[in-house]
Each structure stands twice: as structure tokens, then as C-alpha cells.
Amino acid sequence: MENASAYKVLVVDDDVDIVEILQYNLDKAGYKVASANNGKQAVEIVKTFLPDLIIMDIMMPKMDGVEASRIIREMPEAAETYIIFLTARAEEYSEIAAFDTGADDYITKPIRPRALVSRISAIFKRRSKREQAHNTLSVGDLVIDRQSYTVYKADQLINLPKKEFELLYFLAQHPNKVFSREDLLQNIWGADVYVLARTVDVHIRKVREKIGEGYIRTVKGVGYKISLEN
Template structure:
């Protein structure tokens, strides 16, 4: 089970005051912390540090957070890494852009340390719970392996970022049951993670692009289900 003493957080921000604030609060809580001042440096540090969570600003010099997130999500070794954006920009289009790039969460500044720590603890708990769940799901022509975070469609291996994988695995674990967007947000992202319902639509679209259109069905006005009919 993941605990703060073996849970790694990479803090990425060009504001030294924010980095210092986060470093102080995270280390005091027992997390192992590394830091980077821009997206380019974050990618370099991530390769050696192997973080469980990346807390990353959006607007940074050299390489911004959106571009860095896209680059990180292209690498298989970071499929299980949570990426949480920290930004002063709260417009919905910025939030959608962040999730489209592969982010798991979106926190607006000014940062409230206690709320952030609660959210991180929630991520650690869910990671621990997933370790104890059924390891392999076979449904709808897919083999979903929670241990290796891999999906196979026949002989084809499909790579999904962590949140896309978790969303697919959650739906496939109860095939043909319809879940509302709110239920999916609460179950996959957690009830204490404040993201918009549009987040589910973005992730469903990206999953469909990779596994095909047939497995996840939209129930108009209700939500989604994993289809085996």
C-alpha cells in the first residue's frame, strides 16, 4: 500500500515561493519531493525521480505545462503517474485543454495546502485500493490488466494514460451498467477532486480513439456504459 513515506511528488513551477510552500507542506506530511522550474526540466527530473504525482504549473518559460504533459503522456513509464495542474487560469477552456493533454486534475491558485494534501491522500488511497482489485478484466473482446496497466484487443496492445485506463477498467468491471458522468467522476477521480463533467467526455473520446467506438456506448441524457451486447 502507498503511504506518504513512499509516495513521490514532483513539484514544477517557476515561482520559487510556490515551490517552497509546497515543498514545506509535502515533506512535513511525509512525502518524498523533487522540484523543477519548467516543463523541460520536469521531464528530465521525472526520468530519474519516478514520481507518483506531478504538480505542475501551466504557464512557465522554456516549456509550458500543457506541452510538458503531452510529452510525458507519450512515454510508457509514466502511464501510472498522476498529473495535476496548478494554475491561476480558471477558464473552462483552459481546464478542458489540460485534460485533453492528459492531466488528471486541475487546481486553481492561490493554493490551499490543507485541501491539496487531502486530495493527494485521496490519490494515494485509490492507488492502494486498485492494487487490491481484480487484476485482469476480460470483456467486450478486451483484456484489461490492472497490474501492468495494459489493454489488449486480440493481439493488439493498446497503451492508455492512467486516468483513461482507470475509466475503461471501471466501466468494464461492470459491463452493461449505465453510469452517469457524476458517478464516473466520483468513482474514477474521487469526490474530493473538483473537475467538470466535461472531463469525462474528453477521456471517453480519447479512449474510443484507441480501442474503437463499439466498447463504450453513450446513453443520451444519462451517461456511459461498457457495451457487450
């Protein structure tokens, strides 16, 4: 099983018995668990608990699961949150409404808690594999690992400060695409931080000194790009 303690699960249902049995089984499996009894409460909990996965009933008082899912899907902090709907209703329109609001999965009651926990474990295993694949980029003989903030060139470690690393990683995510200084300032430093465009030039120069001249190309009058044509 994946390291369950690294993941947080929010259980949302107005049936106290269902919440208790799911919370018990998820706790036993090692997950960090929070619970809510209606959609309105769930939306508030998501803001602070930041769950990796939500198990949510559709038919609830105050705010149903469909409306809660619609609101949660508009929250930037929950963009990657996996949502599984639970419902005793098997009508097609309920399923369609659930998926239209961004649900990832749909389970009809009665629930088999152990089977559901196994399903959640499989979801997190797939997610972990995707994240590992996305976190490591290769450009020529460079290997750039976002998870450990390391860069290797032909198996030799290259030490880059955080901003230099983020600049290299961002460009490597978009090979052969040209970014202006303003684009890079926006994506690496953010809109709320005031730095001069010259800062990008300085960081590019420092990265080139460490990884070599053949990777980051200057497109005169436009900006910079990672080139795969070494």
C-alpha cells in the same frame, strides 16, 4: 493516511514561493519530493525520479505545463503517473487544453497547501485499493496474489517459480481467451529474450502438475487458455 513514504511527488512551478511551500507540506506529510521550475526541466526529472504524482503549473517559461504533460504522457515509465495542473487562469480553454493532454485534475490558484495534501492522500488511498484489487485474481478455488507472488488452492499454499507464476497470472487475467505460444513468449519472456516455443509447453506442464489439470486448457493448434468452466 496511506504510507506516504512509498509515494513520490514532483512539484513544477516557476514561482519559487509556491514550490517551497508545497515541498514543505509534502515533506512534512512524508512524501518523497522533487521540484522543477519549468516544463522542460520537469520532463528530464520524470525520467529518473519516476514520480507517482505531478503537481504542475500551466504557465511557465521554456516549456509550459500543457506541452510538458503531452510529452510525459508519451513516456512509458509515466503511464500511471497522476497529473494535477495548477493555474491562476480560470478560462475554460485552459482547462480543456489541460485535460486534452492527459491531466487527471485541475486546481485554480491560490492554493491551500493542507487541503491539497489531503487531496493527494485521498488519490493515493484510492490507487492503493485499486492496485490491491487488481493484484489478486480468483479462478475456481485458486487465489493468485501478484503482490506477494503466492498461489493458494483451497487455502493451501502452492509454490511456483517466477516464470510459472507470471504465466499463470497472465492467463488468469484473461479468462477463456486463447493465447498462442508466441503470444505467451512475448508477454512473459519479452521480445528481447530468445527462448523456444517449447519452453511455454514445459512451463504449462509444470504449472498443471502443481495446481491441477482442470484450469489451463489446451486449444489444439492454437494455444492455451484459463478456463472458468471446471
